[in-house]
Amino acid sequence: MSESITQSRPDVADTPLRVEGLTKRFGGITAVDGASFEVEQGTLTGLIGPNGAGKSTTFNLITGMLSPDAGRVVFDGEDITGLEPYQIANRGLVRTFQIARELGEMTVLENMMLAPKHQRGEHLWRSVLPGARGGVVEQEEELLERVWEALEFFEIEHLAEEYAGNLSGGQRKLLEMARALLTDPDMLLLDEPFAGVNPTLEQRLLDHIHELRDQGYTFLLVEHDMDLIMNNCRHVIVMHQGQILTEGTPEEIKANEEVIEAYLGGDV
Ligand SMILES: Nc1ncnc2c1ncn2[C@@H]1O[C@H](COP(=O)(O)OP(=O)(O)OP(=O)(O)O)[C@@H](O)[C@H]1O
Numbered sequence: 001m002s003e004s005i006t007q008s009r010p011d012v013a014d015t016p017l018r019v020e021g022l023t024k025r026f027g028g029i030t031a032v033d034g035a036s037f038e039v040e041q042g043t044l045t046g047l048i049g050p051n052g053a054g055k056s057t058t059f060n061l062i063t064g065m066l067s068p069d070a071g072r073v074v075f076d077g078e079d080i081t082g083l084e085p086y087q088i089a090n091r092g093l094v095r096t097f098q099i100a101r102e103l104g105e106m107t108v109l110e111n112m113m114l115a116p117k118h119q120r121g122e123h124l125w126r127s128v129l130p131g132a133r134g135g136v137v138e139q140e141e142e143l144l145e146r147v148w149e150a151l152e153f154f155e156i157e158h159l160a161e162e163y164a165g166n167l168s169g170g171q172r173k174l175l176e177m178a179r180a181l182l183t184d185p186d187m188l189l190l191d192e193p194f195a196g197v198n199p200t201l202e203q204r205l206l207d208h209i210h211e212l213r214d215q216g217y218t219f220l221l222v223e224h225d226m227d228l229i230m231n232n233c234r235h236v237i238v239m240h241q242g243q244i245l246t247e248g249t250p251e252e253i254k255a256n257e258e259v260i261e262a263y264l265g266g267d268v
Helices: 055-062 085-090 101-105 108-114 120-128 135-153 169-182 199-214 226-232 250-254 257-262
Strands: 017-026 029-039 044-048 070-075 093-095 187-191 218-222 235-240 243-248
Touching (some): 029 070, 044 055, 044 199, 044 226, 055 187, 085 093, 108 169, 169 187, 169 199, 243 250, 243 257
Parallel strands (some): 029 243, 044 218, 044 235, 093 187
Antiparallel strands (some): 017 029, 017 070
């Protein structure tokens, strides 16, 4: 990607995300039970745990899709608990979303052009184009430029005119990441970004993620493929029954008896 998308990372705290005592109940089930953890800036951190451990609910609490019953989420030094998802995204904490079915009937380019609505990037551009006549046109041109940069970065520019619905699972994931990046995030939450992705595209997506991490982006990744987590994340957080069981380096996690126990099969 050209530098204009990646070079202007705003200063963020060394620990951009801090989750404190996060709790969420659904009736009698405590899906997330006093979870506390931190994510360091510029890292690819893995969040793992067996089915039903509370990973998705934690993501939903962090991104404002759900409100916690207790605890708080601090992003870039600010308490963002209870904010609406768009307010959290505007602060630079963004989650990738699957391309909705109706967007499958639009081309890749159209999907990209829709992506940054109401996002920070647009505000930034607006601030450098102060109400000049023709400003809307300039904004569109600037947007188009950024869209092409993102498509090129993810090597899907040749698919620009293709309907999103015709993309393979892996190509769709690349488009989802490209769309998320256009919103000018500091941190990306990835919920199983490699599901249904063939090994070649998976490696490409991983390479892009590592490249972006090297440029200062921060990633929190939920993924069931243990080898992928262990080979790519410097820090791994393990959830079990709504709680943080342990965290550490892949080597520490692999050697942890409690983790092996939690997975029952011991396939870590
Ligand atoms: N909306 C909901 N209503 C009721 N129970 C829910 C709801 N969402 C999640 N749960 C329950 O909360 C617990 C945690 O679910 P969650 O989806 O967060 O786990 P997970 O770690 O993401 O699981 P998986 O790896 O299978 O996706 C589970 O017992 C689940 O059944």
